[in-house]
Amino acid sequence: MKKTVLNFVAFLLIITAGTTGFSQKLITKTGSIKFQASIPSYEEVAAENKSVSAVLEQSTGDFAALVLIKGFRFKVALMEEHFNENYMESEKFSKATFKGKIEDFDSAKITNTPKNFTLKGDLTIHGKTKAVSVIIKISKAANGVTTIGSFEVKPEDFDIEIPNLVRKKIADKIKINYNFLLVK
Amino acid sequence: MKRKRITLIIVVVLLLVTAGLYFYYGFLFKEARNIAWEVPDFSITATKLSSDYNSNPQKADSLYLNKTIEITGEITRQTDSVLILENTVFCLFTQKTNEKLINKSVTVKGKCIGYDELFQEIKLDQCTINKQNN
Structure with a gap:
């Protein structure tokens, strides 16, 4: 009798371990990041990258994202070349990364209506790391969550020099929009 | 005069x-560049590309980064606009792929944009399928 009870307990343990032991990671490899550095009445300075990788650990709210600089696409070839060669130096610094945590993240609280969370962490661009805190909107999606948001960065914070000649044509603050559909 | x-x-x-x-x-x-019209600089297998990136990422970057390359390998995953070759090469297409191609061997042409450490994959964008080998 005692043995069957023990067996039963062991069996229950195995089941619970099996379900909770599964890492609750939500991932995407095709997230999108757009940036906009245009100044009204000048040429549009904008690009989009549709192959951003991101991981969200649901149990802790840990969040990481990685974007390959060469994957940003502009409308004009020369602009893309300048972006890669002169400003981002993408041969040397091929990626930008983010590592951080969504504060008070609880997957049970996520609903179909977007809810604001604070995402804090380290943003690395052009080989330089800076601590940032941004608002992230999270809503429920099929098999995962959708996270969207936008924030602004200054090129000088990441040692990106913009020559005086084009200074007037590029915004001081660059707006970055992101949209990730994270799934299991 | x-x-x-x-x-x-x-x-x-x-x-x-x-x-x-x-x-x-x-x-x-x-x-902007149109990769579909460009002639590839390299034509190699997915396994060779990933072993190059695993052994020396810097050297591999100097060889392949921003170049148009042709990769041959077996498709291990397929979603709307993505094919993954040999679990290691991520190919993003500009157009959705409608055919079911999983487990088939194909040659894909695209622009190498770098190595993704989060998933340990090499990423290519603006891909097109050059041929199906079967």
């Missing part, structure tokens, strides 16, 4: 205009 001069002026003006137009459209506002 006068006629010769006028012809000369016309020729010079025409030349300047064409040069100007060429500079404007061919250089200043040249459209």
